[in-house]
Amino acid sequence: MLQKSLIRRLDLITLQLFVAVHEEGTLTRAAAREAIAVSAASKRLVELEQALGVALFVRQARGMSLTAAGETLLHHGRQMLFNVEKMGLELGEHSHGVRGYVRMLANLSAIIQFLPEDLRDFSESHPKVKTDLEERPSNGVVQGVLDGVADLGICSSDTDTKGLLSVTYRRDTLVVLMPADHPLARRETLAFADTLDSDYVGLHSASSINMRTHAAAREAGKLLRLRIHVPGFDAMCRMVQANMGIGILPQKAYELFGRALGLQAVPLTDEWADRQLILVIRNEVSLSPVSRLLFEYLQGTEAPI
Structure with missing residues (x-):
């Protein structure tokens, strides 16, 4: 019953009004911002609360504040309003000749090292396809595709892919x-265990x-002496x-960031230091034609090492 009531009553205008009341702090200012009469705005909020069966605001003399349900x-x-706005932008692109969108998630390593050139070359071959690329940690990539x-x-191959189809x-x-x-x-090469007496600058925890360096430190019977987390390789x-x-x-x-700063890089001899990055999808049948184009293109970009 609640789900049907929401479908009928949770319209975008009311939702936008609800957000405006929170941001403005009063119904009067929110109604003015959304160009709606105060009485009509009040009626919409009351009906929304009735549809949900909960109070969304605490009404006080100086304004309105959200309840836990709010x-x-x-x-x-x-998130819903953002998705609607994004949908409108994407649909608008079709009137300008865009043939399709590919939504893609990738970890930092893929975005920094390989995707700039790969997506450039793909775009040159398919100029009417647009790619929406978002950076996430490998676990987040898998969950996002699911x-x-x-x-x-694109994620690290040591990630639990949870049944997704994966290729190198x-x-x-x-x-x-x-x-x-x-x-x-x-040193010409280093075993990771030989570095564990040094302080470390680590990437973000996810x-x-x-995660692999922390696990390797535990396997060596030590803790990683982490001084700071940073968001990316340039910051590291x-x-x-x-x-x-x-x-x-x-x-x-x-080579992209560290060499110019006069830093030194020594290869690791540990087996886990030679990594694979993998492409993951739910299944090939579910891919749109333009997504399949990019998927097949990226499968052919692997270069020998």
């Missing part, structure tokens, strides 16, 4: 990043590199340059 609706309501947020994703995309090699005067900088390079510690990153990311 906070829940705000979270979902903003949830239908994206048509395809690229390979990369992890190296130890350090200042040129670090005691380990003269990244596959962060700057922190290492500032002597905050050493770091683990892909060789190509070092």
Whole structure:
């Protein structure tokens, strides 16, 4: 019953009004912002609360504040309004000759190392296809594809793919990043265990590199001496340059960001340092024609190492 009531009564105008009341703090200011009479705005909110069966606001002399139920609706309501706006933008692109959209999720390693050139080349061959690319950690890539947020994703091969179809995309090699005067900088190669007496600059906690290095440290019977988390490889390079510690990153990311800063990279000898990045999809049948084009193109980009 509640679901049917929501379908009938949770229209976009009322939802937008609800968000406006929260942001403006009063019904009067929200009604003015949305160009609707105060009485009509009040009626819409009352009907919305009746449809949901909960109070959304605490009405006070100085304004209106959200209840716990209101906070829940705000979270979902903003996402719904964002999706509607995004849908309108994408549909509008079709009037300008865009043939289709591909929604794609990828981890940081793929976005930094390989996708700029791969997507450029694909776009040159298919100029009427637009790609919506979002960065997520590998686990988030898998979940996003499962949830239908994206048509395809790229993640580390050691990620639990939860039944998704996967194929190899690229390979990369992890190296130890350090200042040129670090005691380990003269080594030609390093075992990860030999680095664990040094302080570390780590990627964000959900990244596959962060999780793998913590696991490898535990396997070696030590804890990773992590001084700071950073959001990306460029930030890691700057922190290492500032002597905050050493770091683990892909060789190509070092070449893009670390070499110019005068940093040193030493290859790891551990088996897990030679990685595969994989493409994941729900299944080929579910892919749109343009998503299938990109999926098939990216399968053919792997270069020998």
